Amino acid sequence: MRNEIRHNPDFGVIQVTFDQPGEQVVTEAGAMVARDNAIQMQTNLQGGLGAALKRKMLGGESLFQNTFTATAPGQTLWIAPAPEGSVQVIELQPGMEIFLQSGAYLASTPGVQLDTKWQGAKGFFAGGLFLLRAHGQGLLWFATYGGCHTVDVGQQYPGYICDNTHLVAFSQGLNYQVQRLGGMKSLFLSGEGVVCSFQGQGRLWVQTRNPSSLANFLHPFRPVKSNRS
Amino acid sequence: MQTNILYRPSQSLAQVWLQPGESVMAETGAMVGMTPNVTMQTQAGGVGKGLMRLLGGESFFRNTFTAQGGNGEVLFAPPLCGDMAVLECGMQQWVMQSSAFVASSPTIEVQTQRGGFKGLFSGAGLFTLATQGQGQVIVGAFGALEQVNVDGSMIIDTGHLVAWQSTLQYTVGKSGGGWIASFLSGEGLVCHFQGQGVVYLQSRNASEYGQAVGAMLPAREA
Amino acid sequence: MQSIVKHEPAFSLLQVNLAPGEVLTAEAGAMVARSSNLTMEVKLNADPSAGFFDKVKALFVAFVRKLVGGESFFVNQFSSPQGGWVWLAPAMSGAIKEIPLQGRSMLFSAGAYLASAGPVSLRMRFGGLRALLAKEGAFFIEAGGQGNIFVTSYGGIDEVICNGSYVVDNGHLVGFDSTLDFTIRSSGGGLMGLVASGEGLVCEFRGQGRILLQSRNTGSLVGWLTRLLP
Numbered sequence: 001m002r003n004e005i006r007h008n009p010d011f012g013v014i015q016v017t018f019d020q021p022g023e024q025v026v027t028e029a030g031a032m033v034a035r036d037n038a039i040q041m042q043t044n045l046q047g048g049l050g051a052a053l054k055r056k057m058l059g060g061e062s063l064f065q066n067t068f069t070a071t072a073p074g075q076t077l078w079i080a081p082a083p084e085g086s087v088q089v090i091e092l093q094p095g096m097e098i099f100l101q102s103g104a105y106l107a108s109t110p111g112v113q114l115d116t117k118w119q120g121a122k123g124f125f126a127g128g129l130f131l132l133r134a135h136g137q138g139l140l141w142f143a144t145y146g147g148c149h150t151v152d153v154g155q156q157y158p159g160y161i162c163d164n165t166h167l168v169a170f171s172q173g174l175n176y177q178v179q180r181l182g183g184m185k186s187l188f189l190s191g192e193g194v195v196c197s198f199q200g201q202g203r204l205w206v207q208t209r210n211p212s213s214l215a216n217f218l219h220p221f222r223p224v225k226s227n228r229s
Numbered sequence: 230m231q232t233n234i235l236y237r238p239s240q241s242l243a244q245v246w247l248q249p250g251e252s253v254m255a256e257t258g259a260m261v262g263m264t265p266n267v268t269m270q271t272q273a274g275g276v277g278k279g280l281m282r283l284l285g286g287e288s289f290f291r292n293t294f295t296a297q298g299g300n301g302e303v304l305f306a307p308p309l310c311g312d313m314a315v316l317e318c319g320m321q322q323w324v325m326q327s328s329a330f331v332a333s334s335p336t337i338e339v340q341t342q343r344g345g346f347k348g349l350f351s352g353a354g355l356f357t358l359a360t361q362g363q364g365q366v367i368v369g370a371f372g373a374l375e376q377v378n379v380d381g382s383m384i385i386d387t388g389h390l391v392a393w394q395s396t397l398q399y400t401v402g403k404s405g406g407g408w409i410a411s412f413l414s415g416e417g418l419v420c421h422f423q424g425q426g427v428v429y430l431q432s433r434n435a436s437e438y439g440q441a442v443g444a445m446l447p448a449r450e451a
Numbered sequence: 452m453q454s455i456v457k458h459e460p461a462f463s464l465l466q467v468n469l470a471p472g473e474v475l476t477a478e479a480g481a482m483v484a485r486s487s488n489l490t491m492e493v494k495l496n497a498d499p500s501a502g503f504f505d506k507v508k509a510l511f512v513a514f515v516r517k518l519v520g521g522e523s524f525f526v527n528q529f530s531s532p533q534g535g536w537v538w539l540a541p542a543m544s545g546a547i548k549e550i551p552l553q554g555r556s557m558l559f560s561a562g563a564y565l566a567s568a569g570p571v572s573l574r575m576r577f578g579g580l581r582a583l584l585a586k587e588g589a590f591f592i593e594a595g596g597q598g599n600i601f602v603t604s605y606g607g608i609d610e611v612i613c614n615g616s617y618v619v620d621n622g623h624l625v626g627f628d629s630t631l632d633f634t635i636r637s638s639g640g641g642l643m644g645l646v647a648s649g650e651g652l653v654c655e656f657r658g659q660g661r662i663l664l665q666s667r668n669t670g671s672l673v674g675w676l677t678r679l680l681p
Contacts, residue, residue: 006666007607010239010461010544013666015609030649030671032638033623034664037616037655041639043648064647066640078664080606080623082671084310084461084544085240146310147240151262157302162262166306181260181269197265206262206304208235208242213258213308215679217435221443222680224451239461239544310461310544372540373458377484385484389540404482404491421487430484430538432457432464437480437542445673446680 001025001109003139005087009147009208012087014079014107018070025077027107029062033078040069067110081106081143083211088148090140097172100132104142104168111138144168146209154201161197165210173202230334230365238312238373238432243305243331245367247296253303255332257288261304266297281341281356293335305332307369314374314429316392319363321426325392327356328435334364359395368392372433379428385420388434394426452568454599460546460607460666465539465566467529474530477566481539482527489535492528541565541603545665548608549601556595557661559602559626569598593629602626606667613662618653622668628660 002017013033016025032041043064053063068077081087090098092112105114113136134140151160153174164178176196198204230253233244242261245253260269270293279289294303307313316323318337333339338361360366370391377383379397387401404419422428452475453468464483467475482491529537541547547565550557558576567573576593594600602608604625611617613631618638627633634657638650656662 006609007460009236011606011666013607013609028649029647030651030674032620032650033666033668034611034617034619034662037618041644041648041650043640043643062649064649066644066648066650076611078609078623078666080666080668082668082675084667084672146306147236147242149235149242149261149304157264159265160262161265161267163260166261208240208261208306209310210258210306210308211675211679212681214310215676216681217309218439218443218446218676219449219681221436221439222446223444223448225448238458312462372544373462373464375457375464375538382487383484384487386482389483432462432483432540433544434540434542438544441542442669442672442676445669447677449680 003089005089009086011084012080012143014087014089014141016077016079018075018077019073021071021073023070024110025068025079025107026110027066027068027079028081028105029064029066031079031081031106032066032068033080035068035077036075038071039075039077040071042067042069079107079141083143083145085143085145085207085209086148087141087143088205092134092136092138092140094137096135098134098140098169099171100134100142100169101167102130102132104144105132105134106143107141108134109138112136112140142169144205144207145211146207149206149208151204151206153198153204159197159199160204161195162204162206163210164194164196165212166206166208167196167204168207169205170198171202174198174200174204232315232365232367234313234315239310241306241311241313241369243313243367245303245305245332247294247301247303249296249299252293252295252335253332254291254293254335255305256330257290257292259305259307259331260292260294261306263294263303264301266299267294267301267303268297269294305367307331309371309435311369311371311431311433312374313367313369314376316360316366316368318360318366322395323360323366323392324395325358325368326390327358329368329370329391330358331367331369333366336364337362337366339366368429370429370431371435371438372431375430375432377428377430379422380425381423383422383428385422385428385430386434387418387420388436389430389432390420391429391431393422393428397422397424397426397428399423454549454601456547456549461544463540463545463547463603465547465601466536467539467566467568468536469530469534471532471534472530473534473568474528475537475566475568476526476528477539478541478564479525479527481541481565483538483540485529485537486535488533489529489531489537493525494528495525539566543603543605545603545605545667546608547601547603548663549599551599552594552596554595554597556593556629557626558591558593558629560624561592563602563604563625564592564600565603566601567594567598569596571596571598571600602663604663604665605669606665609664609666611662611664613656613658613660615657617656617662619656619662619664620650620668621652621654622670623664623666624654625663625665627656627662631656631658631660631662633657
């Protein structure tokens with residue numbers, strides 16, 4: 001299987017070209033753009049109802065996932081996320097763990113396992129920072145709203161602070177604390193809200209835009225409900 | 230203050246390096262990330278100034294980021310997708326659309342000025358921002374930025390204007406032959422720039438995008 | 452005429468240099484800037500040689516198109532005896548692609564038209580129920596002739612060669628060669644696929660020809676945003 005990510009960072013899209021019949025890609029529901037007609041699609045509750053429900057409730061992912069199976073070499077499949085922005089791919093090896101911010105998961109190969117990791121009160125204070133843990137072996141694709149900026153903590157930087165709405169993913173070896181910036185005045189007036197302060201050794205993936213800024217910008221342009229009753 | 234703009238044009242991110250003790254001022258909510266030795270302070274710089282900013286479409290408060298006891302780094306981004314540019318102020322001063330301000334050196338005074346009717350019709354809002362002093366300003370745009378050297382005259386759609394050098398004069402007028410034709414053309418009003426200087430254009434019009442996407446969204450409460 | 456597309460794909464900007472007397476026709480509202488010697492004329496979206504009756508018909512067609520295709524009624528024509536330049540951009544974020552038609556005919560989703568130059572014929576073609584189901588509105592734009600058409604998309608544009616059959620999600624279609632035929636069906640995977648795959652309906656193309664895909668889909672954008680709205 002070969003994969004190429006095109007149109008990054010504006011509108012990343014994955015083009016998968018299968019080499020062998022039987023090769024598979026699992027995607028988030030609704031992510032398919034186009035495919036060879038002969039590629040088979042199956043819709044499943046990945047990991048059973050319990051795991052899927054937990055992913056949906058806590059990880060912000062769809063309840064169902066689609067599995068695409070090649071039937072002949074050379075078949076192509078195109079996959080894209082909903083938001084404007086980039087698509088990143090990570091080759092997972094045994095022992096590696098990637099923690100994804102809810103909603104960032106896009107696709108993976110069958111050797112990759114996903115489960116939700118409860119972040120406790122820490123997650124609650126970070127404004128719904130529920131994380132999806134990816135491990136196993138294979139390819140993992142995730143999407144960012146905006147471009148994707150990586151920070152290598154422990155090498156390039158001894159530590160790093162990241163606005164929680166811009167945090168997308170981090171690797172194992174990093175631990176974080178949820179903090180406020182500045183004093184009480186800043187908490188309400190600075191517009192910066194809550195940040196995560198990272199320590200340790202690992203990589204941090206940061207998205208260059210914040211989805212709620214777009215939602216807030218678009219809000220006044222929405223049609224208005226008529227009050228006829 | 231040294232600035233590197235990454236991921237241009239659509240998803241730009243300003244990476245600002247500060248020397249020990251150096252500061253940068255930014256629009257509220259613009260911070261994406263930073264090194265732990267950078268501290269943040271929220272200030273209005275006086276109620277009058279804060280109010281003027283609020284009227285101009287910016288926020289009442291501004292945040293000042295300062296590197297403590299070593300070099301520091303701060304990442305900034307504007308709220309919407311699009312480009313950023315660093316404008317040098319000193320020999321040249323700039324006028325910009327009020328929503329274009331992202332960050333600046335603390336040595337720069339960014340003043341809200343009334344554009345009067347000209348401002349209202351130029352799509353830049355009733356207020357524009359004008360720079361004073363020596364240093365740098367980081368401006369953000371919706372869309373890609375194009376730097377245009379005006380030498381003589383040029384016509385620019387009002388919704389695509391970002392910033393221009395204060396040496397330029399402009400008038401707001403109709404786009405086509407007559408008022409009816411201008412209306413039907415969908416171009417509405419345009420700015421006729423005169424003189425010599427640099428104009429920054431953005432390749433998209435934020436309110437057109439807002440109308441296109443907003444119309445598809447579920448209705449809101451009145 | 453010389454043209455260049457900059458800032459691809461999200462915030463693409465089309466820059467066109469016109470030689471003396473050359474005419475560029477563009478969707479109303481698409482102008483970003485122009486040289487001040489260039490004149491802009493508003494035209495009804497009709498054939499220039501059309502008589503009075505044809506113009507009335509064109510007005511009616513334009514009105515229907517506005518209602519169903521979300522397109523504007525009018526187009527702007529840019530020209531000058533000395534030549535000049537004009538910059539164009541669509542309202543949405545997305546790419547701009549120049550397609551030399553070379554006598555072939557192509558169909559485009561109704562909102563894809565940005566500009567055209569040279570001898571290009573544009574017709575609305577009723578696509579019937581399948582076009583409606585394809586989320587492209589009931590009409591496609593059929594472009595033919597020897598000139599060039601500039602189309603726009605939501606997302607980056609990729610060209611896929613259909614050689615036999617190919618399936619495209621209904622929200623990701625920009626255009627296709629008129630040599631291709633298509634039908635609407637469920638994405639596959641039986642009843643489960645229809646109800647739970649999130650893929651909804653797809654267009655199944657058959658034959659030989661080009662399909663233009665866009666890498667984003669406004670339906671998904673709206674779905675994603677709806678959860679975030681204040």
